[in-house]
Amino acid sequence: MDFGFKLSPSSAVNLDTVDRRRYDRLVQLQPDALTCIGCGSCSATCTSASWTGMSVRKVLLGLQRGRDEEVDKMLSGCMLCGKCTMVCPRGINTRQLILTLCRLDKNGEVVR
């Protein structure tokens, strides 16, 4: 029956069920990603941000919150210019991080 309205999906992130495989694999390959403090320097300086909304900070957070679609969209806007790596106060190799992520499939496996 059509009521003219539907159940809307919850926007809440359930950390019990969220799929963090890509994040887990990433930090295994690149442990420095763990030290992100979410300061946003990367996003503020990002060449791609004004074009595509790319933000390494949001990518790292999104991966931990199961927001894979947004993450992929952001990643596909990165131009690898490396400015984020230059400004990261925690010295995270963000450029490599992005490349590593692009090599992981949905299950967190490195594609061959």
Next chain:
Amino acid sequence: MVNRQPVVAVIGAGIAGLEAARQLAALGYKPVLIEKSSATGGHVAQWNRLFPDMTPAADVIEPLRAQTAGVKTLLGTEISAINRLKDEYNLVLSDGSSLLCQAVLFATGFRLFDASKKEEYGYGIYDRVITNRDLEHWFNTREDQRIRQPKAVGFVHCVGSRDLKAGNTQCSKVCCITAIKQAIEMKEEFPDAEVYCFYMDLRLFGKKYEDFYIKAQRDHGIHFIRGRVSEVGEAIDGRVVVKAEDTLNGKPVKVTLDLLVLMAGILCNPDAQRYARETGVAVDEDGFLKSRDNLAAITESSRPGVFFAGACTGAKTVPETLAEARSAALAIHQYFSKRV
């Protein structure tokens, strides 16, 4: 007066009181430690290890106890009343005796916020919700039915701190670093557990604190979620369901935990407020005792002969408290030197 050794009543035998008493005795005064509880050492004695070097609390307490062995210490003694005399104070003690002293040092310390007052977190209602102190107690004794091989542990920062509704708008200063310390300890204890810290701001101001934080992130993979826990519920299996907003993500988060640790904040000891009224020293807007000057004379009250050391004037770390205790002893020394 001139021929007598001046007596200094040190109220509270926590680390501030012990250290001040030690220094005062060394300076040739006669400190008297008055302690409400049955043992010296205060809160620190109840802790297991201390940040940022994981020093056992006993390593701080035991030397202090040993070096104040010669100081007259009244344990299990409360102060019924304080009478102001000319240049002197008369303390009426709970055992009926009274103590005449030429100076009073408040080393009254702090009281941990009663976490059950944050009703939404369910401390005292949900089995799996404990406080920072409970966890330290477990580290010390390993006796707590609530801690059984947890797979997910959460820490809530700022419980009763920076919270108008909880009656304390101040930062308790040490909870962030304590939460990180305890999170690391839990992770070391239960390596397979996921550990979450829910924080509003991380205030890691002290020496090596930031390193500690990085260690928690990089070496232990502790998840830091910026957002205050809004409410806690109990799932059917007795685990707790914690809801918060992940403010960096702008979305609500929910997680089921086996253990939730509330980082109860630091409030002024209510006894101190009463003693302050009786001795005529001011209590500040934040509920802590009011120093003569917050920059230059933090250990001095607005009244001659009344001094402060440690957390009675605000949340303090162990080194800050010890430094203040020494500073207070010197201030007392100068006070008597001037009078002579």
Next chain:
Amino acid sequence: MIYQGKQKIWADYQKEIPDNHYFYVRSCIRQNFFPASERYFLKICRDLLGRDIYETEHHTTCAGIAYHCDTLPQETAMTVVARQFALMTEAGYENLVTSCITSFGNYCEVLESWREFPELEAMIRENLWKACRREFNKPKYVAHASDLVYKLRGEIAERAKFHLVSRATGEPLRIVEHIGCHYSKMFPHKGVGGAEYPCVLSGMAEAWGGQVIDYPERRHCCGYGFRQYHVRANRGYSLSNTHKKFESMEPFHPDMIITNCPGCPYFLDRWQYVIAEQTGKTYGRNGYGIPVLTYEELAGLVLGVDPWDLGLQIHQVAVEPLLDKIGIPYDPARKYLGMDEKKIMTPGLPTSLKCF
């Protein structure tokens, strides 16, 4: 769950509820949704327990619903409230008891606002005088009808014909209590048991033999949310909130839900049907829903009132499994008979949710 912990909190939130002499104000919508509830509240209090409850046909809405929907300003709502007070004063009463949770919240809010801003009260008095030449005294006590039933729960229990236990096993029924948001979330001290662990309904449930279950989304809104349901485009959101609550309580297998708000039982009841239609999922046993009762209906059942006289046939979710479980007799043939014993219409059956 540490029960003593809750008791400690309840001890901190005990409000004073006068025993007798109330001026009763009805809810705008309950008479349509659950027509027998208010009637049986009066019947039980007056006839059975001998209390003095006064009501007048001259009272109106408290304007709370319009206020919360942003359709009229607070001053107007306050003036409407002032008129109710005037009616109460004219009738010679000092204690106000409201049927509606939003009204209760509204009265509390108005009184608190006046306490904080006396000039506001003066202005409203002037408004009321200009509008209808009435004057009023502020009520000494404002109680919600559930507060009063909570207070009288022992007396009801003494007269109970049935207990909230399973007739077959003797085990207490598992009861979810749902408190209307405007009951104590605004002013925790105005509610019995405070805002986090209110005991107004759980007190009744336990006094009458049931066992209250606590589930994670206990605090969550029923989903009504005036600004949501009233706008058709937002109804999906309203529905989703209700869904969230049911998902959360599902593992606890509750036998029933009791409520003290006009909107909550309606939405908790009707949305079960909509959820079942949209997702095929039902939350009770064997394809039935979880019956949702008002506390008056529950009191009536406990006291042995005929379920159909209590209007339980108006509920979407079938109550028969619950009645069977407690052992309350009912005549299926009389279910859809009106007051005059003539057949009223028999509703069609939903596709997913099992009903009689």
Next chain:
Amino acid sequence: MRERFASGFDPFVIPFVIGMIFVLGYCLIAMVRVVCQLPKADRKRFLLSLITPKYIWMNVRDIFLNCLIHVKLWKRNKVLGYMHSSIAFGWFMLIVLGHLEVMLFVPERIRFFYYPIFFNYFVAETEQTLQGALLMFLMDFFLLLVLSGIVLAIIKRFVSRIVGMRRTTRLSVLDQVGLYSLWAIFPLRLLAESFTAHISGGSFLTIPANWVFRQFLGNDLNALPTWWAYSIALCIFMCVLPFTRYMHIPAEMLLIPMRNAGIKIRHPRKGFALLEVYSCPACGVCIDACPMSVRKANLRDCTVYLNRMLRRGNERRIAEISDKCLLCGKCSAVCQVGVQGPELRIAQRERRKFALSPSYADLDVRPMAEAVAGSGGVLYFAGCMTQLTPSILRATGSLLDKAGVSWKMMDPDGGLCCGRPLMMAGRTEQARELIAKNVEIIRASGCDTLLLSCPICYRVFKEEYPLEGIRVVHHSVFFQELIAAGKLPVQREDGLRLVWHDPCELGRGCGIYEQPRAALAAAGEVVEAGKNHAESICCGGSLGSLSLSFEQRRPMTQNALDNLTVADPDQIVTGCPLCLATFVRAADRPVRDIAEVLNEHC
């Protein structure tokens, strides 16, 4: 001369023959394989070059100069140069002269290809002729030359510092077999020829040796075993050659004509790349040159090890080495055979598979294009990195204004990346998308000159952008020209000592060394760094490296700074925003962009 054996054969030649057939066969197959692996267009181009007189001449000259004489090595290090050319050229001459002897004295035996090698065994001297004596003399002379090289090689192996190398490669087992057999060949040849010198004749080396041996040996019984040993040593060397670094000897002879024909790496493992890998002599010059090797770190991540891992097919290490490199190009600059370290690595990176590839096709650059539309003149593209160093932006703008240049900035509010970082990361296809977008903007502006203050951008704009009709110029060159033309009145400050840091992409990448120095000379005294021009040391901040962490890069930066400050300059000047940002963090004196320095003195 007469032949001692009618058959012209002795069993001891068999090992040599086996080795020779094996190595020739192997090399022939390998050569055909490499040529076949080339893309069709490249193959055609290469084969055509082989019959083009211009290329034939180039190839002969280069092979002679590089493979035999090792002129590049001579320029770099005379001891090493002597060592290599004495062995290579000496050996080559021994073979040539051997053939000459056969053709002169026993021409019918020239079809036995082992004959020239073992000539002295098979013949007996009947009469002494001037011709014969000269040949014998030359044979002994070149043998001595080779032996002198071998002696040097042995010394080098144990004390590499003597020949000016701090670090050298660690040899694999096969390499050691090859090495020792190579060392053994010529002393054995000397012994063998000496033992038979009283029969076959000899010269200043072999005759006295023969005399000495005969004094205490008394018979010829040692002669045959020694010839056997000589043959076996040759056999061993040739049999292991394809599996050792000595493969570079035949490989380089193919590499040179291919490079001359303009062939580039198109596949990470096949064709030209494969040839480059085999051409690596594993000399280890790139180890010392590599900026990553400072403080003995990353020693096994330089190009020589990449080549070794590529030969072994160790994928994990290939990936690791490929990702770590700064792509500064210094290994290529110092490489004797011209192995292109960075290009080889980028090819490996390109090969990588990705689950997710960026796409820039949807980016709408119309607003940017409209903003610069029709501006003409000079279009200045600051690029990502210059946006992080506003001092360069300001100084460049100011200088342009002072010179009265009509200019417009392409990316005042940030623009697109130039694509070079993507290319460095091996994502060439994606870079092409960005290039197309940027070209759209540049074309819309109608400019005649595209000015860049970042060498990373400059290189890719110059090499990859289809910008015919538009001059692409780095700001250091542009300003030097303005100064030379008298349009920028730069005042020289006496006593100001400036050192120019050659950014990798500008110097080695684009060959710009002199213009920035000339421009700086107008402002002060230019002093040189310890290593400069093509051998300048990367700042360590390069985008080329994917995996180096900030901490790992720090000592590299410090090393580069130490090199820059040997002449104690007042300021370090560079022309790359990334170098600037990297140096500023660690330098003990001011680090400036060339534009800043010029602007201050103008």
